[in-house]
Amino acid sequence: MFPLSALLPVLFVVTLMMLLRHFLGSLAWACLLAVITWPLHEKLLRRGWSPVGSAATLLGALLLSFSGPSIFLFNTLSNEVSTVERLLGQLNQTGVPPPEWLASLPLVAKPVLAWWQEHLAVPGGLNTLLRTTAGDLVPHLTSTVSTLGPTILANALYLFLAMLTLFVLYVQGPAVVKYVDRAGLRIVPNYYAVLRRLFPLSVRGTALGLCSVALLEGIVLGIAYAIAGAPAPVLLGVVTGYMALIPGGAPLSFTLVSLLLLGQGHAGAALGLFCWGAFELFLVDKFVRPKLIGRRVELPFLAVLFGLLGGVSTMGVIGLFIGPFMMAVLFWWLRGGKVDAMVAAEKAAAKDNVAV
Structure with a gap:
């Protein structure tokens, strides 16, 4: 007979997840950002910063890194709108x-x-065509706009909760790690090898790979847009960089720009841009991105590629981090699940800090 003592924790976890189901995304993003930026937080603490000062600085840097490109994008877009109006x-x-x-x-x-x-x-x-098309779209636009306000407010609340949780994780980091270690040692076999080592390495490797590749593709394709004669190449480069954060975003961007050039009658430039984008995408997706993500956890590039695609197709953007981690756990198990000297050292050090 299944023991009741083993069933109660499972029921409690399921009930808690149902209770917090609307905020699990905020909690997950806060934890991921904390894991990614934790080495920077520790470096600031070693230099004499207070936990609150380090947390406030890192939080401000993250907000600036997200809002800065968005402000630039909207400013550039507002300048381009007047040009488009004159052209039309x-x-x-x-x-x-x-x-x-x-x-x-x-x-x-x-x-x-x-x-x-x-x-x-x-x-x-x-x-006449624009008026007719706009008239046909008005009912759909009206229904969309009516739900736009609540959606923006809800996303603003989720962002605020994520940033607040991240601030608390920075300030109360040692206490949080202590409780997580205590729960992990009780629940997960080989906790130190699977979670304490593989999870931070895979998450940081994924973040490094995604951000580096997005920046690279935004710059390289932005220069290609300028050479090909596309309108507003800087704006298109920023959009391409954002789109490159998800698999399939960069090819969609340079394909649309190629079609735009083709529609303007620049067939040679459109073909050249598409061929260059396909070649650059092949190099990045087959070699650069998997190497940046997989080298920290010794994953082959196919495992990284399928982990990224499978994660984003099932869990959205957050799956970009979960997919490679699951692949890392799989290959750790296939290789025998051995705990190396570094993991053993981490376990020994953690035993001194965690009262189980």
């Missing part, structure tokens, strides 16, 4: 001539050209 006004007055490559499309060239000549090539046609 000019095209509306003169009409939009069909691109030359449109006539070479198989099967659909004649009907597409006829539609283009009727709706876009005539003066005022662009304005």
